Structures are given as C-alpha cells and as structure tokens.
Amino acid sequence: MTGNSLRIPLRPLSRILPARARGENTESIERENIRRRHEEVREDARLRAQSRLLVLAAIFIGLYSVVGLRMGMLSAAEPSELRAVSTGSSIIAQRADIVDRKGRILATNMDTYALYVETEHLVDPEYTANQLALVFPDLKAEKLIKDFTGNRKFMWIKKKLSPDQVQAVHDIGDPGLRFGPREMRLYPNGKLAAHILGGASFGREGVDAAELIGVAGVEKTFDDRLRDPAQSGQALALSIDLSVQAAVERVLYGGMKLLNARGAAAILMDVETGELVSLASLPDFDPNHRPRPPVQGKPSDSPLFNRAVQGVYELGSTFKIFAVAQAMELGLVAPTTMVDTRGPIRWGKFKIRDFHDYGAKLPVWEVITKSSNIGTARIAQMIGAERQQEFLANLGFTKEIPLEMIEASGGKPLLPPKWSELSAMTISYGHGLSATPLHLAAGYAAIANGGYAVQPTLIKQTQPRLGDRVMSEKTARNAMRMLRGVVTNGTASMGEVVGYSVAGKTGTADKPSATGRYEKDKVIATFASVFPANDPKYVLVVSLDEAEDTTGSEPRRTAGWTAVPIAAEIIGRIAPLLGVRPVVENPDAADITKVNWN
C-alpha cells in the first residue's frame, strides 16, 4: 500500500455520531468505506500491473529492435573480414607461384591497376577521350567520346596497366578516370614453357578486386590448388627444368627453321619417375598475352596447339621396338632369330613393303637397326592381334595419358575400329594406330627403366614411380641394345653424341590428308631416344612436322636426316645440364683444371 498516507478510518466518528443521532444504521457507512478502500487497492494494483506491462513491453521492443537492427545492418552492409582473427602465415592471399624443379619462377603475380571511367565525374569528356587515345594507341578517340557522352555511367577501359601507363593516365588528371587495384599473372620467361603453363585471365571482376583464374595448361588443372588461400605461400613445383627447357626449345626452334618444318615437339622424360623435365611444342605463344583460339583453319596449326600432348600422329617405325620386345618377352624370338623379310607381303589389296630390299632373311636385331616393315609385320603375325593389343594397352597406348594439364585429354589415341591381323601387322611398324609423342615417350621409358610402365607427370617427384612390370629386365636390356645398334650402325647414325651413348629408333610416317589417304612428300619425322644407353636415365622424343633437309641434291625427309640430328644436338646440350656423367675421351689433358662444383 503506497501513496495514500492519509488513511480514512472505516468508522469515522464524524459520520457515525450524527448518523446514530439520526437513528440510522451505521453499518452502511462502514460497508461504504470498505468498498472504497477495496476500490483504491484495486486501482493501485491495476496501475502497478499496467506499469509493469509497459516496462516489459519496452524491454521487448528494445531487444527485438536491437536484433532487428543488427540483422538489417548485417544484410545491408558490405561484408568485411573479421578484424581480430589471427590470420597466420598468409596475410595476402595471392594465387600461388609456379616454379620449376629447382625453384626458379615460372609464373608469379604482380600488382597493377585496371582503368575504368565514371562518366558523371568526367570534367571534360572530349579532352579525356583524346588523351586516352594517345596513351593507348589501340583505343579510338571517337568511340570513347561517344561512350563518355552517352548513357553509360561506368565503363572499363583497360584491364591491366603498366606503371608508365598509370602515370600517363594520372597526368590526364580527370577525376572521372579511376583505378581499380588488380593482381595480374606474370610469366617472366615469356614464351618459355608456354604450353605447359597455359595462361590465366580475370574471372569475376569488381572495382576493387578481380579473380585470377587459370585458362589452360597447369594453371587450369591446378586452379583450385593455386587459388587455395591456405596454400598461397607454397609454390607449385613442376618437374620442368628451366634451363633444360630453354636449351631444348632453342635447339628445336633452330632445327625447325633450318628444316622448314611446320611444327616441332620435344619431350624429355625421366625414365624412373616419369617426370617431364622438358616439354616443348612449336610454334608457341606468350602466355602473358595468350592469343584467342583460332576461329578458322585447322586447330592444329594454331600456336595454342600442343603437339607433344595433343598431336595424335601415326608414329611410324618407332613402334617396331614394341613388337620386337613383346616377341622376345613371349619367347617367340631371340635377338639373333632369323626373320623372313621377303616382300612385299600381300594382304588382300594391301601391300607391305620395305624402303630397301633386305634380302630373304634378317636377324631380329637387324630388323630393328635396318627398320624392316616386312620383318616387323612377320613378328607381329607371330604375336597375334589380341596379345599385341594387350601389350600396347599396358604401355598406355590405348588411352589418353592423364597428364596434369587440361590439354592432355585431347590426346586420345586413334585405334583401328577392328584390331584384325592386318591391323596388328601395320601397327607393328607404326601405321594404323595414332598416338601422341607423349605416349611414345612413356612407352620408351618402360624399355629404358628395365620393363616397368611409368606414367608421365608434370609435378616434381621425390622418388621413382614405377608402375606394373610390362616386360622382363632381360627383354628390356636386349631391346635397349637393339636401340643402341640403330644409332651405332643403323638409320640413326647421326644420333651419336660425343660423350653420351644414345640409343633410339627413327620413325617417318606419311601424313594423312584431309581425304583420308596419305599425303605425298609430307611426313612426320620422329626420333625416340634414350640416353645414356649403358645406364638409361632419360627418354627424349623429337617429332617434326613436314621437315625437309634440302642441303643434298634432292630433299631428304626421313627422320634419320631431320629429327635425329636435332635430337643429337639437344642431348649434347642438355646432358651436362642434367648432370649426366659423360664418357670422357679428352685429348687435351693439360687444359684441365679443377673447378668448384656445387
């Protein structure tokens, strides 16, 4: 009971006494007062309840409006990063670098600016447009004026600016010209390893930032890994060796120009780990300014086309060693077994001939060194189509190679629709089955490493990655001896390199024409080699498209005259870089001094 301190008695004498004097009932006065008092109490309680309800309502409204306001703010505000979270090692989340096997940079990032225009802030659109056209010669002033004075409020001018251009645009000094910070992908080595790296471009773009996404090559295959902020500090280490790649590309380019070839490819692969130490395809491009895919002409003529992994060609006589190796593995022949080489073999309308007549019989090893189609076809007949198919599948010739670059899926081999006995015979000397030079390198690596299938990779490895055994060590060793024989006294005699014993097999395949027949005078010349032959470490495949040696009286197109000398030059240049110990026969002993070698 509060407030009403003046308490009215239930039976006030001032009213009772006169009432009694009048002879009235005093009970009614008391009841009246009791009723009043009850009313007062009730009124008091009501007021209190009301005020409590009000307070409660105020609290509820307050709390709910706080929640509502916060929700509104969260939904309307720009997302911002948490300030107080410990960010650990990665402070700037950049696309990770790509480095070669020795840590030299192949791809990195640079800060730059994008230029955009907010037309409503332009002070003098005409002057600005004219000045911009001076800074960027590829922009047309008339078009810019039209854009600046039209309905557009916002437009991008350039996605990447050089520091000079930034300064020049600053000098124009118009407040409508704005810069957005950008991170751009930089390939400091230019064209080097262009096909492997592929390229990157901008994905979603905002004013303050833009997404960098890989568009081809390893940049695309490893896009998620390269963009992962948790791994942005760790560079992606490829198996490529920068200096070896440079030497290979240089020699290959020189050879291609000298022999008037349309294109060339070279693959250098470690036979134990499957690492591709170098992978070159010419013509190439600059990944800093990746050209657009061609809209007309053959895609294989575009510089974007990677001949080494996408170019599916008949690889010619380089295949012969597989038939011979399999026959030796199955115990059908030994290196000295005599094989019937009388020709031509007639098979329906089809004839199998040799380049020269090798007489009635040749030992198996000479079938390889002399490269007899007939001899190999006879050996394939002994093997049979089914077993051949299985063997080539084990070596990886029937499927595309799962290399870590997006283009590799385009290198699916072309197999005969029906693997008949005739197919087996033609495939044994490299016709009727088309595969990429990369397939060939993987096949030769299996011979070179002592008989294990090995899968090519572009990622640096720390230990051998030998797969299933596909032939015995003895078979592999004998096959290697035959391949060495091809260089010492066979079709690849120009493949001898001072200090390094090279083994290998040439292959010259006619190019198929658009009509499905074979082109006359147009060949793919391939040399698949292994070095050093006594302790095989690397496989080198060199392939030239329409190469022609015109130094003689008539043009020579066989691989022995085109691909082999180039491969020999490449091996002579790169073997010292790879740390392969040469067999030294140095006549000038007095000139030798010690150097420090780290």
Next chain:
Amino acid sequence: MRSVFGLLTVVIVMGLAYWAYQENIKTQAAIARTEKLQADIGAARSRLSVLRAEWAFLNRPDRLINLSNQYLTQLHLAPLRAENFGEIGQVDFPSDFKFDLRSIDVIEVAERGHNNDG
C-alpha cells in the same frame, strides 16, 4: 543497510564499466596495430614478390643467352658440352702435389690463358 548495498552495487557497476571501457579501447588499439603490421607485411611481401618477379625476368634464359653471346669475346661463356669434362687423372698436377684426389670428381677444361675464376 539496503542503501549501502545499493550504493556499493552502483559503484561496482561503474567500476566494471570503466574497466570494460578501458579494455575495449586497448583491444581496439591492439587490433589497429596488428592491422597496420599486417598491412606492412603485406606491402613488404608484395614488394618482395615484385623483386622476385624482376629477378626472374632479368635472369630469363633468353636474355642470359643473348647477353652471353653479346659478351662472348670478354666472358667466353658457351654451352657446356661433354668435351668440357675430363677425368681427374688427366689433370696436370705438379709432381710433388699431395692431395686426396678422391674428394674431387668434377673437373672442367679451362680456356687456355684465360682466367677461370668463378
């Protein structure tokens, strides 16, 4: 008694509020400092990456080959070949030279009359 208790509560609440305010200010300052440090580190890293990119650009094989060709007469730098290697036995050491030859395994032919340091 009640009023004393009430007063005490008010004083405690005020004290706590002051303390919380102080802590908040300190935290904000600390966060601002870390942000600045991180911005500095970020700037330093991006500087570093520019320097690395520049280093890679200046050391790109094409440029080095062109430079070595350009200064061939002074530097005598040419691609290393098998002929540039020799066996340790071929080194013309003085007859009284005592040295454990097994510790060296790589040697190179020097240009005659040319200083081969480095």
